Every structure is written in structure tokens, then in C-alpha cells.
Amino acid sequence: MNKINGVYTKSLVRHSDDRGYFMELLRNDDEMFERFGQASMSMSFPGVIKAFHYHQLQDDIWYFPSGHAQVVxxxxxxxxxxYRQTDVYYMGENQPYLLFIPRGVAHGYRVxxxxxxxxxxxxxxxxDANHPDEYRIAYDDPAIGFDWSTKFR
Structure with missing residues (x-):
């Protein structure tokens, strides 16, 4: 169960055969799909932290087709x-799912x-470059207080 209200995941199903696999990501009749605005892709190198930002008008749906990420x-x-709760998700090629991030929820990830x-x-x-709906918060903001370091036991 997700700790943050309005955040949810959608499991993805791979249909495999001897040629490879096929997987549907997002359909216009999915519960998490409000309307199409934009599809984007980004690649980041190991150890990179891209955090935090949030939107007042925009919802995001994230998927990591390759590599692995800690999403906060x-x-x-x-x-x-x-309000003011933090949640962590581990996403990537070995954990194929979509993550719906509602407007007003700050988000970021570490590779x-x-x-x-x-x-x-x-x-x-x-x-919209003239009116960007993007509000930045430092990855180490003390109000969030998230420790990005990996813990070894």
C-alpha cells in the first residue's frame, strides 16, 4: 500500500515467447490516464540524483525500462x-510497473x-517554456530530510 494519498502503481505484464516479449504500458482507458500531454525520456548515469521537483497542474506517470532507480x-x-509524508519505490527493468505521481507530490530519483x-x-x-509548471526543491532539503545513502546491513 502506498503511503502518499493519490499515488498508485500499475503492474505490467510481459507476454514472452521465443522471439522476445511484448508489454503494454499505458492505454487511454487506464484508470491513471487523465489525458495525453507529453511523453518524454531521459537517461542518467550511475549514482546521479535528480530531485526534487513538483507540479501544481501536471500529473506524471513514470516507467524505468532499463537500469534501476530509487524513486522518492x-x-x-x-x-x-x-501531507509531508515520504515514500520510496524501487523501479527498473527487473520491477516493471508504472508509478502515478499526482500534482503537488514532490518527486525525484537516484540511479x-x-x-x-x-x-x-x-x-x-x-x-510550456513560457509558463513552466515546475517547482524545485534541493535533493537534501532538511524539510524533507531524506537520506539518499545506501544502507548496508
Whole structure:
């Protein structure tokens, strides 16, 4: 169960045969799909942290088709029952699922392992360079207080 209100995941199913596999990611009749705004892709090298930012109008749907990432969400919505709560997801090629991130939830990730990670994400709004709906928070902001270091036991 997700700790942050309005965040949810969708498991993905691989249909495999001797040629490889096929996997549906997102359909226009999926519960998490409001409307199409933009599809984007980014690649980051091992150890890179891209955090944090949030949107006031835009929802995101994230998927990591290659590599591995630690995804961190922090609820910035004062009217949410999970206000100021933080949640962590481990996503990547060995854990294929979509993550719905509602507007007002700060999000970021750290690339895990020895190789790069690729993120593919869908938004309900297209990016507008004249009026960007993107609000930045430092990855080490004390108000969030997330420790990005890997813990060995």
C-alpha cells in the first residue's frame, strides 16, 4: 500500500515467447490516464540524483525500462491526509510497473547499480517554456530530510 494519498502503481505484464516479449504500458482507458500531454525520456548515469521537483497542474506517470532507480516521493499538498509524508519505490527493468505521481507530490530519483537508467514518463500537460509548471526543491532539503545513502546491513 502506498503511503502518499493519490499515488498508485500499475503492474505490467510481459507476454514472452521465443522471439522476445511484448508489454503494454499505458492505454487511454487506464484508470491513471487523465489525458495525453507529453511523453518524454531521459537517461542518467550511475549514482546521479535528480530531485526534487513538483507540479501544481501536471500529473506524471513514470516507467524505468532499463537500469534501476530509487524513486522518492514527498507530499507537498497541505490538504492531503498524507501531507509531508515520504515514500520510496524501487523501479527498473527487473520491477516493471508504472508509478502515478499526482500534482503537488514532490518527486525525484537516484540511479542504482553500475549502469545508467532510462526513465520514460507521460504527463497530462505539455511543457510550456513560457509558463513552466515546475517547482524545485534541493535533493537534501532538511524539510524533507531524506537520506539518499545506501544502507548496508
Amino acid at each position: 516521493l514527498h507530499d507537498m499538498r497541505p490538504d492531503s491526509p498524507s 542504482l547499480g553500475g549502469g545508467p537508467a532510462t526513465i520514460l514518463y507521460f504527463t497530462n500537460l505539455a511543457y
